[in-house]
Amino acid sequence: MSARSTQIALSSRFSAVIFVIGKLLRFAFFFFFLVIVISKTNTIAGYSFWQVIFFFATFNLIDTAAQLFMREVYRFRSYVVSGEFDYFLSKPLSPLFRTLLGGSDILDLPMLFLSIAFVVVAVVQMEAVSFVGVLLYLVLIVNAFLIGLSFHIMVVALGVLTTEIDNALWMYRDLTQMGRLPIDIYRQPLQGILTFAIPVGIMMTFPSKALMGLLSIQSVVIALLIGIILFYGSFKFWQHAIKHYSSASS
């Protein structure tokens, strides 16, 4: 399935090149903006230049990986509206798996590599990075993927129930965009909402803070619990949605 979607993405070379350039430009422009700002302020919300770059690169890593693997979700509405989703249900493959991971987007690969490169460079530039910090970072990155996966499951479950998906998906994207920089820049109660109610902070900020040694072990445990609960809740929601699927459009 991924090979097929890769062939489709590359079938129009002009569009493929433009999309890749666009994504790289978006990264470069925001990076340039951060350089300009920090050249004057030295810090943002108390974080040094390389720490801010590390937050930004980690955000891009999580965001891009989610898009790379779960691009099919963006096409899910058309499957439900056209009735094609019925075929997903009749095949010997989990419809949830097919819906989430049925079409990876190869065009996100350059961005993924760039994000990883920036993560590595920022880690090298930052001082006092411990082995435990790196380990917690990796664990919380996996947790962030789990939260991202949960959001996508909730979005497709909503799509099954209402055939409406685009707005929910873009809302998720905008909310996660608020994690491009450490959520410490937001004031309360917004910071609390972004940490616990809509766990953008746990997803995007916590991994980086853990690596910097700025996260307590209690926060790590709470983050993992929230990740697991969200995943379980989203899976239950999917099961509920699929039971109520009426196949009305086919």
Place this chain on the structure above:
Amino acid sequence: MNKYFSVARLTWDETFVYRLNFVMWRVRAVLQILTLYFLWLALIPTGASLFGYDQSSMLTYILGTSLISSIVLSSRSYAVGDEINSGNLSNFLLRPINYFLYWFARDVGDKAMNIIFSIIELTVLFVILKPPLFIQTESFYLLLTFVAIVFALIMYFFFNFLLGLIGFWSPEVWAPRFIFIILLNFFAGGLFPLDILPKFIFSVFQSLPFTYLLYFPIKIYLGQLTIIEIFTGIMISLVWTLVLYIIVQYVWRKGLLVYTAQGR
């Protein structure tokens, strides 16, 4: 003229048909404002200044560009390319209607709705966040801000239309638009005031049309430009508007020559 007024009104009514879409679109706009607002609030504490902006002028810049972008950047004419590709353009070529004015009327209907919602949202944000805003009271600056916004929305209309005209030659109308939006977000000054950039880069930006879409009108409002700078800016806007108009007309005529009503 009545028919174009009807088109604008129909676009307005159409927005109410897809209410959820519109509300979600506006919620997304609020989230984007909040991100920038809190970033700049963190960067410029009360009493401090950065790049020549104090907290009040920077937050006015951020909230002001949000209002101006709801006027300038909201549009429906992004669908021109799809109309050409689907062959629907033929319907308009056969009718006694000016295709440019039709889409401009659609844009006006969309802008009216976005402006109203944007004002409501900013009022709510103002009540909740109580930002220290700069209020311009001089009618001279307000009038020139209005003039700059009118030029900006006409320029943006031509940009949008021009991107749609790619549809005459290629079905891939969304990829160029994607890169245009990314360039626009950076070059128009929606993320930050362009004059915080190094002088050389800023002077290059000043010759580009993007600068006059968001940055220029809000800078007039803030009273941070001299009379000479304002009139120079308006002249550059005027020249770009004319240049874009000529390009759009030329490309439109060339496009019609190759149009085959494919898809019909």
